[in-house]
Amino acid sequence: MKSKINSILEDIEKKKKELLVEYNHLMDKYGFSFKKWKIIFSLDRIMENKRLKKPIIKTIFTAKIREIISIPFIYSMVIPSLFLDLMLFIYQQTAFRLYNIPIVKRSEYIFYDRNQLDYLNIIQKVNCIYCSYFNWLMSYAVEIWWRTERYWCPIKHAKKINWGHQWQRYFADYWDPNWFKDTFYNMDKVNDFRKEKRTK
Numbered sequence: 001m002k003s004k005i006n007s008i009l010e011d012i013e014k015k016k017k018e019l020l021v022e023y024n025h026l027m028d029k030y031g032f033s034f035k036k037w038k039i040i041f042s043l044d045r046i047m048e049n050k051r052l053k054k055p056i057i058k059t060i061f062t063a064k065i066r067e068i069i070s071i072p073f074i075y076s077m078v079i080p081s082l083f084l085d086l087m088l089f090i091y092q093q094t095a096f097r098l099y100n101i102p103i104v105k106r107s108e109y110i111f112y113d114r115n116q117l118d119y120l121n122i123i124q125k126v127n128c129i130y131c132s133y134f135n136w137l138m139s140y141a142v143e144i145w146w147r148t149e150r151y152w153c154p155i156k157h158a159k160k161i162n163w164g165h166q167w168q169r170y171f172a173d174y175w176d177p178n179w180f181k182d183t184f185y186n187m188d189k190v191n192d193f194r195k196e197k198r199t200k
Helices: 004-030 043-051 056-061 065-075 078-099 122-152 166-170 177-184 191-199
Strands: 032-035 038-041
Touching: 004 032, 038 043, 056 122, 078 122
Parallel strands: none
Antiparallel strands: 032 038
């Protein structure tokens, strides 16, 4: 069974793949390449980046009062972030293995690359590492819960929501109980996860 909504969701996934291709084109445009997890810039680009680096002293003394006041509130989120990271690991190793749901690989979500930019000073790099960790952690957590939703409550919402994920195309339409029955009680539904993995 395939609805118009599902067709649109599939088109969105295709566009995401096209977007990935465009990101790859940027490597030629801006003179960098990947070597495992390390980003290698051309010599010309390195020199230009270093020329544009803002001195640490200037960063400190040009900071606004509101930015300084916010620092302890921003960095206090490190504690719940680390706790969440640990609990997500425990959750996956127990629940996902019991449900036979493929584990979400942390390495595919937690990625640092901004700290390799030569035009950032040490303060900016530390801030970027923290922002990257927190945002990637949220993405990692959301993917885990999307897969949980796929297993336990595969029903689309009644109206358009501000977020979405690739598993929605396997969800029953909100108004279709028969589709939900076929989807929820399908004991082989874990194949959807495998099918999705093969298409990436």
